[in-house]
Amino acid sequence: MRKDKRILVVDDEESVRKLLQAVLKKEGYKADMAENGEAALKLAGINHYDLAVVDIRMPLMDGMELFHVLREKHPEITVIVITAFAGVDTAVEAMKLGAYNYISKPFNLSEIKLNVKRALEIKDLADEVKLLRQEIKDKFAINNMVGNSGKMQEVYKIIGRVAESSATVLIMGESGTGKELVAKAIHYNSPRRGAPMVKVNCAALPEGLLESELFGHEKGAFTGAIDRKKGRFEYADGGTIMLDEISEMSPSLQVKLLRVLQEKEFERVGGLDTIKTDVRIIAATNRNLEDMIRVGTFREDLYYRLNVVPIHIAPLRERREDIPLLVESFLNKYSQVAGKGFKYVSVEAMRLLTSYNWPGNVRELENVIERSVVMGSGEVLLPDHLPFGIQSFSPTEELILDFGDKPLKEILHEVEKRVIKKALQHNRWNRAQTAAKLQISRSALLYKIEEYGLEQDLDQSLKQ
Numbered sequence: 001m002r003k004d005k006r007i008l009v010v011d012d013e014e015s016v017r018k019l020l021q022a023v024l025k026k027e028g029y030k031a032d033m034a035e036n037g038e039a040a041l042k043l044a045g046i047n048h049y050d051l052a053v054v055d056i057r058m059p060l061m062d063g064m065e066l067f068h069v070l071r072e073k074h075p076e077i078t079v080i081v082i083t084a085f086a087g088v089d090t091a092v093e094a095m096k097l098g099a100y101n102y103i104s105k106p107f108n109l110s111e112i113k114l115n116v117k118r119a120l121e122i123k124d125l126a127d128e129v130k131l132l133r134q135e136i137k138d139k140f141a142i143n144n145m146v147g148n149s150g151k152m153q154e155v156y157k158i159i160g161r162v163a164e165s166s167a168t169v170l171i172m173g174e175s176g177t178g179k180e181l182v183a184k185a186i187h188y189n190s191p192r193r194g195a196p197m198v199k200v201n202c203a204a205l206p207e208g209l210l211e212s213e214l215f216g217h218e219k220g221a222f223t224g225a226i227d228r229k230k231g232r233f234e235y236a237d238g239g240t241i242m243l244d245e246i247s248e249m250s251p252s253l254q255v256k257l258l259r260v261l262q263e264k265e266f267e268r269v270g271g272l273d274t275i276k277t278d279v280r281i282i283a284a285t286n287r288n289l290e291d292m293i294r295v296g297t298f299r300e301d302l303y304y305r306l307n308v309v310p311i312h313i314a315p316l317r318e319r320r321e322d323i324p325l326l327v328e329s330f331l332n333k334y335s336q337v338a339g340k341g342f343k344y345v346s347v348e349a350m351r352l353l354t355s356y357n358w359p360g361n362v363r364e365l366e367n368v369i370e371r372s373v374v375m376g377s378g379e380v381l382l383p384d385h386l387p388f389g390i391q392s393f394s395p396t397e398e399l400i401l402d403f404g405d406k407p408l409k410e411i412l413h414e415v416e417k418r419v420i421k422k423a424l425q426h427n428r429w430n431r432a433q434t435a436a437k438l439q440i441s442r443s444a445l446l447y448k449i450e451e452y453g454l455e456q457d458l459d460q461s462l463k464q
């Protein structure tokens with residue numbers, strides 16, 4: 001790759017020019033020389049340069065002037081300026097205007113080599129990003145979905161296949177993986193796009209309110225029902241309804257929903273008229289419904305009615321190849337929103353971002369990039385811009401630090417304790433469900449809760 005790089009050295013001192021040219025050639029670059037600004041512009045008009053190393057103090061057209069013209073006429077050329085100590089202010093000025101770096105005279109050669117190498121690396125990255133962006137635009141931007149891992153390709157395919165029909169879809173994935181985005185993609189690519197897409201979060205309302213929210217109510221149906229109210233199923237007629245966190249729906253509402261799925265009809269709360277509805281239903285969940293069926297908290301018949309077309313969205317840690325694309329796209333978006341100049345991600349920052357575990361998935365990644373952009377400045381996102389937890393993330397180190405030199409038995413106890421605590425949290429402290437998930441008996445789980453003193457946590461969570 002190096003061999004293709006062409007560098008322009010502009011300095012009025014012949015000895016400096018010769019020295020730089022020799023060094024750069026030895027490093028494997030092509031290097032041309034110009035003794036002043038005008039000569040440099042002439043060469044830039046003939047050859048394609050990736051980088052120019054420009055002395056600030058030169059007779060005729062000085063380095064700053066040349067820099068301005070280059071930026072105007074050849075914005076693709078990265079510029080490094082060289083300056084005597086007295087000219088540092090000017091050099092800083094040049095950096096503010098977009099020069100890559102400045103080097104003060106007298107310089108040492110390793111400094112020059114390193115700067116040239118870095119500047120060219122960043123330029124390569126920028127070119128790559130441009131290509132990737134184009135690719136994203138071409139393929140996926142229609143639905144604002146970014147990512148081209150095999151797992152996401154599968155998701156796009158299902159969206160494409162199912163959009164045309166009115167089949168019920170069940171979207172499964174951890175929190176922040178993009179379930180709502182997928183639901184929108186289905187609706188807006190379907191013949192129903194002209195009608196509303198309505199979203200209802202089944203976890204947000206108590207049972208009674210959720211029922212009237214979904215199906216509406218008649219005047220006087222219950223205390224406070226002073227008027228007749230249309231439900232979401234009526235509003236969504238002809239369109240799509242997204243039932244988010246479907247796992248949280250009460251058993252009696254599950255029965256009513258089942259009827260809508262089977263008969264395409266329902267009654268308002270307190271009403272006698274049967275209302276027909278033409279709605280595509282998309283249900284979403286971050287919990288495992290099959291486990292819930294096993295412990296009796298979710299109806300099996302409803303599950304089969306919902307699970308006509310299942311879509312599994314993999315957690316981000318299982319499709320890390322999507323991370324660079326997502327990072328670039330969020331960096332771009334939030335730079336624009338916040339009026340910042342971030343354009344590139346340093347190799348090290350990208351390494352950290354791709355090795356982190358992302359328990360909050362794409363939402364967490366998006367928040368991290370937004371925060372880093374808002375708090376930071378410059379063109380390149382560096383490790384220092386990232387939150388501390390990501391800067392210092394290292395799975396193996398974490399384990400070693402955690403357990404120090406404890407005996408194996410203690411370590412295993414600690415691990416078991418954490419796993420059980422996590423599982424309890426995940427199943428909202430439902431012990432039967434947790435035991436089923438961990439495939440241990442209920443009494444074994446109760447024993448472990450006692451042994452590890454997890455009762456206290458349990459009580460705390462119940463009080464909340």
Ligand SMILES: Nc1ncnc2c1ncn2[C@@H]1O[C@H](COP(=O)(O)OP(=O)(O)OP(=O)(O)O)[C@@H](O)[C@H]1O
Nearest residue numbers: 144145146147174175176177178179180181362363
């Ligand atoms: N593939 C993707 N490309 C671009 N942005 C994404 C992608 N997936 C998720 N996001 C973004 O991440 C955030 C979370 O996505 P979304 O709300 O769809 O997740 P969710 O699975 O519904 O989460 P929850 O279970 O917490 O409701 C949103 O801001 C969304 O735009």
Ligand SMILES: [Mg+2]
Nearest residue numbers: 176179180244
């Ligand atoms: Mg959601």
